[in-house]
Amino acid sequence: MNDSGRRTPHQTSPVMEYDVIILGAGVSGLVAASVLIDQGYRHILVVDEYDRIGGNHIHWSSDDYTFDVGSLIFQDDSPLLAHFPELLPLYVPIEPEWGRLNPQGVITNYPISVRDDIIRAGGLGMIRIMASVLYARLFQRRMRNAKEFSRYWIGGYLLWHSGLESYMKRFYGIAPEKIDIELAKKRMQWISEHASLGNLVRRLLPSKASGVRNRQLARPKAGFARLYDPAREHLEQRGVHFELGAQMKSIEKVHGQFHLHLSDRVLATPKLISTIPLEQTQSLCALEQQHRLETITLISLYFSFSGERGFRQSIIYNFSHDGAWKRLTVYSDFYGRANGREYFAAEVIADHVGGSIANAETDFREHVRANRLFRGDLKLEGSQVLTNAYPIYRQGAAQHAADAIKTLRAFGIESFGRHGGFNYLPTARATTLDAEAALDFKRTPQ
Numbered sequence: 213m214n215d216s217g218r219r220t221p222h223q224t225s226p227v228m229e230y231d232v233i234i235l236g237a238g239v240s241g242l243v244a245a246s247v248l249i250d251q252g253y254r255h256i257l258v259v260d261e262y263d264r265i266g267g268n269h270i271h272w273s274s275d276d277y278t279f280d281v282g283s284l285i286f287q288d289d290s291p292l293l294a295h296f297p298e299l300l301p302l303y304v305p306i307e308p309e310w311g312r313l314n315p316q317g318v319i320t321n322y323p324i325s326v327r328d329d330i331i332r333a334g335g336l337g338m339i340r341i342m343a344s345v346l347y348a349r350l351f352q353r354r355m356r357n358a359k360e361f362s363r364y365w366i367g368g369y370l371l372w373h374s375g376l377e378s379y380m381k382r383f384y385g386i387a388p389e390k391i392d393i394e395l396a397k398k399r400m401q402w403i404s405e406h407a408s409l410g411n412l413v414r415r416l417l418p419s420k421a422s423g424v425r426n427r428q429l430a431r432p433k434a435g436f437a438r439l440y441d442p443a444r445e446h447l448e449q450r451g452v453h454f455e456l457g458a459q460m461k462s463i464e465k466v467h468g469q470f471h472l473h474l475s476d477r478v479l480a481t482p483k484l485i486s487t488i489p490l491e492q493t494q495s496l497c498a499l500e501q502q503h504r505l506e507t508i509t510l511i512s513l514y515f516s517f518s519g520e521r522g523f524r525q526s527i528i529y530n531f532s533h534d535g536a537w538k539r540l541t542v543y544s545d546f547y548g549r550a551n552g553r554e555y556f557a558a559e560v561i562a563d564h565v566g567g568s569i570a571n572a573e574t575d576f577r578e579h580v581r582a583n584r585l586f587r588g589d590l591k592l593e594g595s596q597v598l599t600n601a602y603p604i605y606r607q608g609a610a611q612h613a614a615d616a617i618k619t620l621r622a623f624g625i626e627s628f629g630r631h632g633g634f635n636y637l638p639t640a641r642a643t644t645l646d647a648e649a650a651l652d653f654k655r656t657p658q
């Protein structure tokens with residue numbers, strides 16, 4: 213860092229210079245800092261509006277309860293650990309089981325169960341399933357959106373009967389027929405893989421033990437700060453600086469350099485990388501936004517519970533036709549009960565309940581009661597609202613995002629990550645690989 217004491221035309225505060233400035237201290241920003249150090253950059257600054265690192269890896273604790281905004285599960289073979297090996301011993305090893313509530317009110321296998329979704333449909337049901345698959349493969353071959361893609365593979369009847377169509381609407385925030393086909397292909401490849409005849413037969417047979425599997429991990433009980441603070445120290449020791457809780461006002465180009473105006477000073481750099489929401493970067497740079505990019509706002513409801521929960525799995529997806537909640541995660545399975553009670557988080561798409569936490573809670577209570585889940589004392593301990601949780605891939609959105617990224621690149625800014633690239637990036641693993649690829653990082657073979 214170099215406080216040059218120079219003045220910009222719009223600001224009287226001194227300019228502090230860095231070789232690189234990275235906007236966003238989530239997984240993308242942290243990996244970017246690590247990669248750039250390896251590539252020989254020094255004097256790197258990571259700036260975030262949040263007052264902590266880890267981005268949208270957010271927990272919430274009260275009393276002895278500890279929840280996350282969603283189901284955040286990590287793996288011990290993640291490439292993130294190659295950058296930050298000090299994280300590994302801090303995670304809590306877990307053995308979660310995933311399940312789903314199907315439209316028939318049965319808690320069964322995720323994402324599909326041959327027994328509960330196909331065989332239990334009965335003779336007539338199975339004929340309808342087969343006939344609709346055949347019909348789709350012969351006459352519904354056009355795939356212009358997520359609904360047509362999944363219908364081609366599993367047929368319209370199973371798509372509805374299994375609840376996948378209802379879940380997709382809950383997950384994507386909009387009707388599956390409005391979802392971009394490219395995203396559907398990327399995110400729903402498992403459907404085409406599972407729907408092959410060979411795979412269906414294999415699922416009916418008893419499974420043989422597969423080879424080495426990765427270990428599933430949860431963050432430390434104390435929260436994400438406990439996990440990511442050592443990563444921050446690791447980067448600081450290598451010369452990275454952090455400016456957290458920063459109020460970013462604008463970005464301008466002055467003599468080939470970027471000037472990032474904060475509320476109280478100006479930071480200058482020849483190289484600017486952004487991992488914050490695309491529209492925010494465009495607005496900071498005063499670049500015109502051609503199209504609005506929609507994102508999901510997520511309401512997380514934090515419940516404690518005493519009684520008969522009605523399922524054994526730690527993570528349940530809602531595939532039933534009703535109920536606005538999308539997924540629930542029982543954190544007491546990972547960290548032990550608190551005050552003698554189990555506790556879990558339920559994620560609700562805010563638009564499906566008019567953005568209201570009270571509506572989300574009422575809807576959840578009614579739905580689980582109707583499905584005989586959580587029979588006993590269910591208490592709302594708290595809630596959180598996360599805007600920009602993930603992108604909504606309405607048709608055309610991928611192209612609009614690509615155009616926005618191109619405009620920023622023409623301005624000189626590389627933008628990538630979940631928000632910076634308007635890219636769903638489901639895991640820290642995918643996010644790490646994406647950041648590495650964006651910065652042309654070559655991993656040294658072990």
Ligand SMILES: Cc1cc2nc3c(=O)[nH]c(=O)nc-3n(C[C@H](O)[C@H](O)[C@H](O)COP(=O)(O)OP(=O)(O)OC[C@H]3O[C@@H](n4cnc5c(N)ncnc54)[C@H](O)[C@@H]3O)c2cc1C
Nearest residue numbers: 236238239240267268282284285488600629630637639640
């Ligand atoms: C509900 C949920 C469940 C997830 N489940 C998993 C999981 O099981 N396993 C796993 O590995 N990962 C999971 N992820 C996260 C996944 O790892 C992300 O793709 C990754 O964290 C993206 O990192 P990022 O740095 O690109 O973006 P983020 O960490 O999302 O954000 C980067 C930065 O963008 C800015 N920003 C973001 N949102 C806003 C906002 N609303 N307002 C202002 N600034 C904002 C902030 O500066 C933030 O630090 C989950 C995330 C969520 C939200």
